[in-house]
Amino acid sequence: MGAEFVQLSLTPILIGILAAIACALPGNFLILRRQALIGDAISHVVLPGIVVAFLLTGAVAAVPMLIGAGLAAVVAVILIEAIKRLGRIEPGAAMGVVFTSLFAGGVLLLEQSDTSGVHLDVEHALMGNLESLIWLDANGWASLVDPLALAGLPPELGRIAVVALVISVLTWVFWRPLTLTTFDEGFARTLGLPASALGFGLVITAAVAAVAAFDAVGSIIVIAMFICPPAAARLMTDSLVRQVWWSVAFATLSAILGYVLAGYGPLWLGFADAVSAAGMVASVAGAILLLAALMGPRRARLGESRATS
Numbered sequence: 372m373g374a375e376f377v378q379l380s381l382t383p384i385l386i387g388i389l390a391a392i393a394c395a396l397p398g399n400f401l402i403l404r405r406q407a408l409i410g411d412a413i414s415h416v417v418l419p420g421i422v423v424a425f426l427l428t429g430a431v432a433a434v435p436m437l438i439g440a441g442l443a444a445v446v447a448v449i450l451i452e453a454i455k456r457l458g459r460i461e462p463g464a465a466m467g468v469v470f471t472s473l474f475a476g477g478v479l480l481l482e483q484s485d486t487s488g489v490h491l492d493v494e495h496a497l498m499g500n501l502e503s504l505i506w507l508d509a510n511g512w513a514s515l516v517d518p519l520a521l522a523g524l525p526p527e528l529g530r531i532a533v534v535a536l537v538i539s540v541l542t543w544v545f546w547r548p549l550t551l552t553t554f555d556e557g558f559a560r561t562l563g564l565p566a567s568a569l570g571f572g573l574v575i576t577a578a579v580a581a582v583a584a585f586d587a588v589g590s591i592i593v594i595a596m597f598i599c600p601p602a603a604a605r606l607m608t609d610s611l612v613r614q615v616w617w618s619v620a621f622a623t624l625s626a627i628l629g630y631v632l633a634g635y636g637p638l639w640l641g642f643a644d645a646v647s648a649a650g651m652v653a654s655v656a657g658a659i660l661l662l663a664a665l666m667g668p669r670r671a672r673l674g675e676s677r678a679t680s
Contacts, residue, residue: 374511380630382506386528387626387652390584393535394596395622396542397577399615402601403553409574413581414593415470416440416447419477421585426484440582447473499589499649501630504528534583538576542615545569550611588649599656600625606667625656 401407420443424435447469454465508514508523515521542549551559552566559566581593588596604617629652634645 374509377511377514378507378509379505380634381509382525382528383501383504383648384627384630386504386525386531387501387588387630387648388623389528389531389535390580390588391596391600391622391626391652391656392619393531393538393580394577394584394593395600395618396538396615397573397580398597398601399604399611399618400549400553400573401577401597402605403611404570404573407598407602409577412447412466412470413444413574413578414597415474416443417578417581417585419443419473419480421582422477422480422484426480436585437579437582440578443473444578499585499592499647501588501648501652502633502645531583534579538580541576545572549573588652592649592653595653595656596622596625599653599660603656603660603663603667606663606669609669621656621659625652625659629653629655 398407401409417440420439420441421436422439423443424439427439428435450469450473451465454460454468458465504525504527506514506520506524508520510517510520548559548564548569551562552564552569556566577597581597584593584596600618600621601614603621604614607617608614630648632655633648633651636651637643637645
């Protein structure tokens with residue numbers, strides 16, 4: 372049983388946990404800044420950039436994917452500004468048109484591309500391929516200290532681990548300026564803090580997390596990881612420090628419980644087939660948010676935009 376778990380379940384669960392945490396950390400600040408939908412925007416914009424990067428390089432590689440997603444974000448910003456000025460419509464409408472159009476274009480481009488040799492098609496782009504990220508070279512827990520077995524780990528685990536570590540370090544290093552600019556941007560500016568640059572850096576960090584999580588959870592499910600764990604944590608405490616820890620705990624619980632329920636939940640209910648792990652992870656995250664909204668100690672302050680640090 373132990374060997375089977377290590378081989379088939381350990382790495383998908385770890386990848387799911389790391390992807391959820393990588394998205395939840397910047398998500399805390401996006402929630403407090405009333406910019407939660409930036410995560411939604413990013414999850415839509417990265418798809419066409421990733422597809423174009425694949426078509427140009429012929430491989431699903433981290434650096435080209437990140438460059439492609441970044442260029443797609445630049446194109447999105449240019450299109451939004453052009454639509455706002457030429458059409459004289461509100462920013463929200465312009466964003467909705469651009470993001471949905473780019474996402475639809477990415478899906479259409481992906482459908483017409485030959486991606487048979489890699490895990491990149493419409494289904495994987497939308498829902499990820501978490502279930503397939505298994506560790507075939509593992510023979511049990513002893514494989515965790517076996518260099519030959521470790522060489523066969525899915526490369527997605529290394530990528531998301533590095534990104535989660537970098538985002539954690541950046542959150543710690545920039546904690547004070549991020550906190551000040553989040554709660555009182557005017558005061559932060561009087562202290563000489565580059566509020567605009569910090570805000571831009573936060574968005575870039577979220578974009579990196581989205582790209583790194585793309586393989587595991589897909590483009591759509593990223594939004595749940597950006598919003599649900601931080602929003603649920605916001606309903607648990609007034610302290611930003613405790614909110615971040617709550618969000619990490621909720622993200623971890625969503626990944627573990629979602630993966631287990633995706634594989635065994637349908638069987639417990641009498642169905643023959645498992646369901647999408649990424650979809651179940653997002654569903655569990657949503658259920659946790661619902662429970663926090665119903666029973667969280669700070670649920671009466673659901674509409675507030677500020678907490679105390």
